[in-house]
Amino acid sequence: MSNKESIKIEEFKDELNSYSDESLFNITSFGTDLTFRELSTMYEEGELEKPEMQRHYVWNRMEASRFIDSLLLGLPVPSIFLAKTKDNKRLIVDGYQRIMTVYDYMRGSFSGDQKSFKLYNSEVINSRWRGKTFAELSQEQQRAIKTYPIHAIIFEQKQPEDDTGMYQIFERINTGGRTLKAQEIRNCVYHGRLNQLLLELNRENYWRNILDMQTLDSRMQDVELILRFLAFRDIDENKEMTHQINLVKYLNQFMGNNINISELDCELIKKDFSMTMNYIFDCLGKTAFRNGKEKNGEFKYNSKINPVIFDAVSVSALRYIKSGGSELITEEKYQALLKDDEFQMVIKHRTTNTQNILDRQRISYNILFGE
Numbered sequence: 001m002s003n004k005e006s007i008k009i010e011e012f013k014d015e016l017n018s019y020s021d022e023s024l025f026n027i028t029s030f031g032t033d034l035t036f037r038e039l040s041t042m043y044e045e046g047e048l049e050k051p052e053m054q055r056h057y058v059w060n061r062m063e064a065s066r067f068i069d070s071l072l073l074g075l076p077v078p079s080i081f082l083a084k085t086k087d088n089k090r091l092i093v094d095g096y097q098r099i100m101t102v103y104d105y106m107r108g109s110f111s112g113d114q115k116s117f118k119l120y121n122s123e124v125i126n127s128r129w130r131g132k133t134f135a136e137l138s139q140e141q142q143r144a145i146k147t148y149p150i151h152a153i154i155f156e157q158k159q160p161e162d163d164t165g166m167y168q169i170f171e172r173i174n175t176g177g178r179t180l181k182a183q184e185i186r187n188c189v190y191h192g193r194l195n196q197l198l199l200e201l202n203r204e205n206y207w208r209n210i211l212d213m214q215t216l217d218s219r220m221q222d223v224e225l226i227l228r229f230l231a232f233r234d235i236d237e238n239k240e241m242t243h244q245i246n247l248v249k250y251l252n253q254f255m256g257n258n259i260n261i262s263e264l265d266c267e268l269i270k271k272d273f274s275m276t277m278n279y280i281f282d283c284l285g286k287t288a289f290r291n292g293k294e295k296n297g298e299f300k301y302n303s304k305i306n307p308v309i310f311d312a313v314s315v316s317a318l319r320y321i322k323s324g325g326s327e328l329i330t331e332e333k334y335q336a337l338l339k340d341d342e343f344q345m346v347i348k349h350r351t352t353n354t355q356n357i358l359d360r361q362r363i364s365y366n367i368l369f370g371e
Contacts, residue, residue: 007217008304009225010291012351028156031079033149036071036102042090043103048082049091049191050100057100057111064101064110065120071102071148072129072141084156091188093155102145105134182248183224190252192259197266198223206278211305212286225310227251229276230269232311233318235357245352276318283329289313291347292338299335308347312360313337313368320369329368337367 042048059067070077080095092099104110110117121131129137134145180188187195201207202223208214211222231254261269280288289310292301317329337343343363346356 007211007213007221009221010302010304010306010308012308029153031151031153034152035147035149036099036106037146039099039150040103040106043099047089048099049085049089050096057097057104059097059101060112061110062120062122062124063097064105064112064117065122065125067098067101068105068119068145069125069129071145073126074144077150079151079153082152082154084154085191090154091191093188095150095152098150102148106145108133108135181219181221181224182251183220183227186227186252186255187220187223190255190259192261193263193266194255194258194261197261197269198226201226201270201273204274204277206274206281210277210281210286210288224251225305225307226273227255228307228311229273229314230254232315232357232361233272235315235354235361243354244350245354245357247352272318275321276314279321280314280317280329284331284334287331287334292335294335294339306347308351308360309338311357312343312347312364315361316365316368319365325369327369333368337364340367343367 039048043050067077077098078095080098081093082090082095083093085091100111105117108117109115116133118131118133119125119129125131129141134142137145187199202216207222207226213222216222228251231251258265287301289305289307290301290303291306291309292299294300340363343360346359346363350356
């Protein structure tokens with residue numbers, strides 16, 4: 001399941017807002033020059049980490065060849081940004097394409113297609129190494145690449161003790177060619193058992209069926225839906241909830257607080273998620289979590305998943321199942337929920353208002369599972 005495309009999902013402006021954390025950060029940084037020989041060794045020995053799925057290699061052969069050409073010509077190249085992790089490793093914040101281009105060239109295989117890495121045979125590449133592999137370069141040219149010093153800026157967050165500062169750094173500094181979505185950044189920052197669990201659950205067949213999408217979403221919006229389910233399960237019991245939440249921050253905090261959950265908690269989450277999604281798919285199939293309305297006597301469903309409906313229906317279903325309920329949701333009841341004026345109000349307006357979140361869950365439970 002390696003092919004990737006984008007999931008069809010509705011977006012709400014209230015939920016996309018980023019934030020400036022109230023905390024004042026104590027983040028130290030220092031600059032140092034690292035050779036590509038050093039970076040390659042660090043990468044091979046596991047001291048230099050590529051955030052999982054954060055940066056698929058996207059440069060084409062021309063872009064990669066031009067970068068190698070710049071090194072051989074002795075031209076300056078942009079700095080890379082690394083973050084010092086709690087286990088004293090270095091996490092690549094910005095610069096993965098540059099590092100992997102040189103690493104690939106030195107080992108002889110191009111990540112873009114796993115074929116032999118020869119520099120592009122074009123006039124834009126210097127004739128002295130045009131069309132050559134690393135092994136075909138002179139020893140002097142090979143040494144020029146290995147010993148080329150690239151400036152690295154290394155960050156370390158001292159305070160606060162969570163990873164909120166690292167999230168802000170990824171969001172503000174990363175220059176990978178496109179703006180990263182929130183879950184892509186979380187996947188970079190919150191390494192641990194919870195993140196691994198999210199990625200595992202995202203590959204489950206029952207989940208792919210309910211999304212009506214067998215390939216993984218290229219921007220990790222499918223993973224974020226799973227995170228929402230986990231974070232909103234017990235929101236009514238959260239005594240620290242404010243009147244209004246910032247969804248990005250709320251989900252960040254949930255991941256940070258549960259970054260290395262126990263194996264037992266992992267198994268409980270798997271059970272909750274599996275039985276909830278299987279139940280909903282059995283009831284609603286591929287209409288689950290879609291909004292809709294009646295038109296000309298026929299009920300029409302939207303093609304996009306509505307994440308706000310997803311929260312309300314999935315959490316309500318979990319509570320119903322855990323209470324011992326087993327009757328299936330009928331299509332008639334689901335359409336009644338979507339026709340309810342109060343429900344439509346709280347899924348369209350002030351979607352991050354705490355009372356509206358709780359009201360969505362209450363209305364969903366009463367209509368779908370009430371007597």
